[in-house]
Amino acid sequence: MNNYKLIFLPQVGDSSYMEDVLTTRDEIQEKYPCPCCEKNTIPNRGDALAYICPVCLWEIDLFLRTEDEPSDQNHGLTLNEARNNYKIHGVVLPALKKYSRLNEDTEYNEKG
Template sequence: MYLKKYQCPCCSYFTYNVPPAEDWGFICPVCFWENDPLIASNDDPSGSNHGITLNEAKSNYLKFGACEEEMLQYVRPPKSSEKGRS
């Protein structure tokens, strides 16, 4: 059975089981961003993510593979099924 997946707002991999706007507290296993539907914009500090913004988390993910460098120990590479649809 195939379940529809949704993109993580930070790393963009399809790791969410519900749309991010409806998910509270899901932590992406690829980048370790904790979903925070309460932030109003990508530049708002996220209380769920030690006060970093989503834009900072995206930049961090591109630099070293996690939303924060301290979270590298918790992440895993994306599965082929999470890499997106062509």
């Protein structure tokens, strides 16, 4: 059985797409640190657009330029505000606590 999975469709007539399109299952399943809680929960090399961390509920916002810029995907919170809320409440917003889950042992990184 093939050990690759297509992650997007190539453009018509583009024959050089195979190296960019094919990703091993291990790369897809590998997780990267959340920018807010730093737990290894984010797929796709950490660039998972519109992915919400199940631990802290930070939604990945690839368009943020600084940690003090308000995020439209995160109720206008900055990444620094969300990190502070995570330290206090365990989630980016206290009202979302019931939707979060505890991190698993495999999600810890070197920082904790």
